Amino acid sequence: MKLKKLLLVTSTISVVGLTPTAVFAQSSETTPQAEDAADSQIITVIGSRRAARSATDSPVPVDVLxxxxxxxxxxxDIxxxxxxxxxxxxxxxxPISDAATLVRPVNLRALPADHTLVLVNGKRRHRGAVVGEFVSGVNRGAQGVxxxxxxxxxxxxxxVLRDGAAAQYGSDAIAGVINYQLLDDPNIRQLSIQYTNGYAGDGKTIELAGAIGGHIGDNGFVTxxxxxxxxxxxxxxxxxxxxxxxxAAGLAAAGFPVANPVVVWGQPEVKDDYKLTVNSAIPVGDSEIYMFGNYSTRKVDGSFFYRNPTSRQGVFASGANALFADTTGAGGCPVGPLPNSSFAAAEAFVNGAPDNCFSFFSRFPGGFTPRFGGTVNDYSGTAGFRGKFESGFTYDFSAGFGRNELGYEINNTVNASLGPDSPTNFNLGAQIQKEIIANADFTYPVNVGLASDLNIAFGVQYHDESFEIAQGELDSFRVGPFVDQGFSVGSNGFQGFSDRVAGVFRRNSIGLYLDTEVDVTDQLLLSGAVRYENFSDFGDTFNGKLSALFKLSDSFALRGxxxxxxxxxTLGQSNLQRAATSFQNGQLVESLVIASTDPIAVFFDGxxxxxxxxxxxxLGATADLGGLTLTADYxxxxxxxxxxxxTAAISEADRTLLIAAGNPEAATISEVNxxxxxxxxxxxxxxxxxxxxxxxSAGDTSVTLAASxxxxxxxxxGTTIDENRRREIEDSLPTLRTTFTISHNVGMFNGLIRLNHYTKVFENLFNDTTLPITTPSLLIVDAEIGFKFEDHFKISVGAKNLFDTFPQEWSLDGNTxxxxxxxxxxxxxxxxxxxxGGSYYVRLSTNF
Incomplete structure (x- = not known):
């Protein structure tokens, strides 16, 4: 029935001539007309399936960077x-948000990261493997790119298209679309090196980057x-x-060998960070073959929370008593709290225990802070064949793949249930997202007697996805022999993926779209799009879009x-599984993140x-007033x-029913997520x-004001949103964000200054709903000055956060x-x- 509806609506739109503003870049190249226009206007290749146009002539808002x-x-960092x-x-x-520290989420129009579609050269980019379970604010649970x-x-x-575009592209384009166009200049020769350091003396970063192009035949290129x-x-x-x-300060004062600080709050260390992109096209008659792709790898290491040697439950303590592992069953282990008044007393307490009594204090006398991170590997490749007939009919066939893998590691920690045999470094397993995408896209202009041809675009997309949870090493999750003595199970801080939760989860989808666009008159552009998509796991969906641009004059236009x-x-949201195990009230119990279709989740209305x-x-307006360009969009x-x-807690009654229904694992589960x-x-x-x-006479100046x-x-x-979570969703991003930029060029010199203003924001500190924090508005100033010399060289010196501005220190009920x-x-x-805070940088670049 929905397919019939699709065909009916499609036919109607084609006859009437309502066109989609299809925000689609089929190529990284522009038409000769677009290149000429680029001399005087900012040109975008998204916003229409017709030739590239000025951003102010688009019926939807587009930022061109x-x-x-x-x-x-x-x-x-891009x-x-x-x-x-x-x-x-x-x-x-x-910071300290588990996997989200490795892959940061990005928000457009205050919506989660997975509400923005990301394209590269107009083709859908695969999403990342991170599901933000412990992320704060609007991104909690999001799986973005x-x-x-x-x-x-x-x-x-x-x-950057700031408009809903799911009717053109399918899933994710609720907030908008970001299209990254790779370099396509065969003559490019660039090289730069940048040194950055924080005002505080840390965060040193060295970056070497460059690009080189070449000709393939007479008209082909590779970069x-x-x-x-x-x-x-x-x-x-x-x-x-x-x-x-x-x-920890008190322990240090008592002589304990405590690190300072015990928890490191800041950006993580990133090393072995290598990135590579390739973009190319080769003419073949009146058509061309194109290929592009990327490879990157980086290793990230960040801090976790501190494990206090006098009180950390399941590792150093059980209740108020120090925790000892009886390795032989001979007994005689000390009973009572570990003394914290002096390190000498604590050491004597532990050393006085019989040889069969093991305490992790002997390994970590000052406690420990796990270091969490891993390696992020990402690669993709797309190849296609496109061309145009004399009639104006264009075709574009393409296929691509992408893979994002996060291999997790945790160091300086223990699987306490293994006692003295526990390693301190663990490979935790991996999350892997793979995607294969194939497209066939066509356009055809039809003369319908209006101010322009009716541009008809149609096509089909096949999308195959998989999300894999790869098992970690056995010691990262196995139950050791000392669990029944009160020691926690699994690598402390992040338990490895077990064989129980590991697996590969798949789905595929097929989408059909049609869009048309026409200039009804020289003043009025109309567009529309429809899309039908069917997914193998949940069924089908049908969406549409209408948009228009009306020019009141050569200088003013309305759009909507x-x-x-x-x-x-996402497959990650549907299938992610994680386990945490502890010993409570004399028995081993688990807390699980489970698939939404797991029988236990279904029992709790999943x-x-x-x-x-x-x-x-x-609804918006654009104006071009003799150099002043203005756009405003509601x-x-x-x-x-x-x-x-x-989250659902499992009561004894629930447990009985679940076991009777064939779910024996419910016997050891205390709650599920x-x-x-x-x-x-x-x-x-x-x-x-x-x-x-x-x-x-003093040079060329550009002034830009942007506000959102x-x-x-x-x-x-619903049933999951309490007052604190509601405030996170509504207030964790600034209501008003403003940037004001002035750039100036004179002779061999150029300079830039940018003001970034943020209104107040809210967060639950540590994701703890008992710690609601509101941060007042903040103004950040960036500046850069550059000098060109010897024709090909440029040196730039600048500062990020020039005046070393920090958010106000938090305080709540006398606590800070x-x-x-x-x-x-x-x-x-x-x-x-x-x-x-602030940082300064020096960059030397050359074009040769």
């Missing part, structure tokens, strides 16, 4: 570079870009209990769009996840059935962008990060401006 805009930010330029795009640092492998030196341009980087960690906290006799959209639940459904509406995004992580479709939200706001370039106001409300709280027991975290942990 040139490569030089990105590289002049001073950041060696996420930080983009978020500094585009106010509607934000990203937090995510890892964009870190896409670096500044590899890019020609980045286009290769690379980046090699090494980033040291930063530390912006204090010792736990600094200035007090309690906490209305669309429906969806986001398919089941197959369904798509999140969206309705997008936007947007309203309603999302129903959003996916949330829920799984994803459900649960709540609804409405996000609305206004995006404003104004730019004015001008020239004087957004307001999110939970319109249906300097209070014992709050781990030395003095700043809010997930402010989008970060809490690293």
């Amino acid at each position: 040139k490569a030089e805009d990105i590289r002049s930010q001073g950041s060696t 996420i930080d570079s983009l978020s500094a330029i585009v106010p509607s795009l934000t990203a937090s640092r995510e 890892d964009i870190t492998p896409l670096f500044g030196a590899s890019l020609k341009q980045v286009d 290769v870009a690379f980046e090699v980087k090494d980033q040291q960690a930063t530390s912006r906290g204090v010792q736990d209990g600094e200035g007090s006799t309690g906490g 769009s209305a669309s429906t959209g969806f986001r398919a639940p 089941g197959q996840l369904s798509p999140e459904k969206a309705r997008n509406f936007s 947007f309203n995004i309603r999302v129903k059935d959003r996916i949330a992580l829920t 799984f994803f459900v479709n649960d709540f609804d939200t409405t996000t609305q706001g206004i995006d404003l962008v104004a730019s004015y370039p001008f020239s004087t 106001y957004n307001d999110t409300k939970v319109s249906n709280v 990060g300097r209070t014992p027991g709050f781990l030395g975290a003095i700043y809010p942990l997930n402010h989008p401006a970060g809490f690293n």
